[in-house]
Amino acid sequence: MDAITADDHRTDNTLLRLAVAGDEAAFVELYRRRHGPLYRFALHMSGSAAVAEEVTQEVFMALIRKPGAFDPQRGPLAGFLYGVARNHVLRCLERERRFVGLEDNPAEATVMGDLTRSETIGAVRQAVLSLPADYREVVVLCDLQELPYAEAAGVLGVPVGTVRSRLSRGRALLEDKLRARSERCLT
């Protein structure tokens, strides 16, 4: 669970304050605490380990160079970091056009009637990647990163109601894609 708790919030802010003052250990602790969820968010969004690594690096570079960009009044640090990561991911996707849809990737199709676990994971990963960005980011934040709706709304800068509706639509699209794939495999 990568959700942002109140305790994390306080501790993150303390660590950031120490890091800004030059405390190396505080920076390392903050990095170790937050790099995994950010990396996985970027990975699910882009489908590329290289992009995910680049995004993670950019997020922490931004934190080193411009820590003042984070305003604790506007929400927890983790939400801010997700927001920075999201901007970088969208920029990378725009640059690299790495969208890969199920239809564009016939090599993924299986001749077996049912999918094994690894194939299921591969299929759902591809299905998530083929979602439009607006739906993909709510599915990744809420379903894969398990952020509460309110925090996802803070990251995306939209009302909670929008998160709910996008998530509902995104999940419906996912189901359609997976069902279509399953039917293709059966025929």
Next chain:
Amino acid sequence: MSDINLDETLRALRESAATETPSASLESELLGEFRRHHRQKGRRRVWIGIGIGVAASLLIAIALQPERPPVAIKTPPPVPVITAPPPLPPAVAAATTPAPRRRVMRKPQVRPQPAQQARREVGTDFIPIPYAPDFRAEDSAAIVRVKLPRYSLQTVGLPFNPERANERIDADVLMGQDGIARAIRFVH
């Protein structure tokens, strides 16, 4: 898989990715960047500290300078006022209007180069700042160019025009290794 259990498939994807992390080298790269950034920040702080030290020692030196009577500046004698002649009648004015002059080509003005400007700079000798620590010939020093209000001329006993007291004048400050000003000269 015609009956899709979306929660189950998403959970499987989530679990499969749970151990995914960036390469270990990223942490050391970021740590290197963190150290570089803070070294640079430290250097900036040192220079700001030096600047503040210079300014503070100058202000202290100026404040501790015993007051001297202001030097009277000789002002030039008043220029006699010449009243304008009464306007001429139009006919006379037309007759006395000079013929249009031929245009004369002017020589293009050559702006002095920075090197020439530097050569034209004149200044006082270095004047020791009162109460500053002794400066020995073997000490290393730096000269810092600053701008000071003209009234600071009087603090080292130089005349100044009270009407231009707040205008700025260039000064070279001789700084010791310890960042304390030892001597000053004014340049123009």
